[in-house]
Amino acid sequence: VDQRAALFGSRFQGKGGAQKPKDDTYAATSREMMERQNDEAIEDLEAKVGQLKDITRNIGSSIKDSNSLLDQMGIDFDKAAGLLKGTLGNLKGMMANKSSKHMIYMVLFVVCLFLLMYFLRKMSFGGSGGAASIQLKENASSGG
Known part of the structure; x- marks a missing residue:
């Protein structure tokens, strides 16, 4: 075409x-x-x-x-x-x-706050011994 x-x-x-x-x-x-x-x-x-x-x-x-x-x-x-x-x-x-009474209260409050945070952290992670036992359990089960 x-x-x-x-x-x-x-x-x-x-x-x-x-x-x-x-x-x-x-x-x-x-x-x-x-x-x-x-x-x-x-x-x-x-x-x-x-x-x-x-x-x-x-x-x-x-x-x-x-x-x-x-x-x-x-x-x-x-x-x-x-x-x-x-x-x-x-x-x-x-x-x-400049009152020493207020300063003492503030220092005690900060110390108590840090202690509370320390103990809460210890309780939530179970301490250092608990982590080692968990690791041993993992090693024992993986080697079987």
């Missing part, structure tokens, strides 16, 4: 007159095939656009959630800063008082 003749028409109508209906059917089927391919491509693009739309909605909701979380954290940090400022003010006032 001469594509140039099909596009521009044949100069020699006398010779190709019988071939014209055949060329018309070829052109029609070619157009139909191209339209089907275009329709398939359009459907693919529509599906991809739908996916992108869902993704952008999810991103938008994630951003809103993150912003609200950040706002709440900012408020909480401002509250904590206010409490810390008040506590530091009280400590400065106590230090300026």
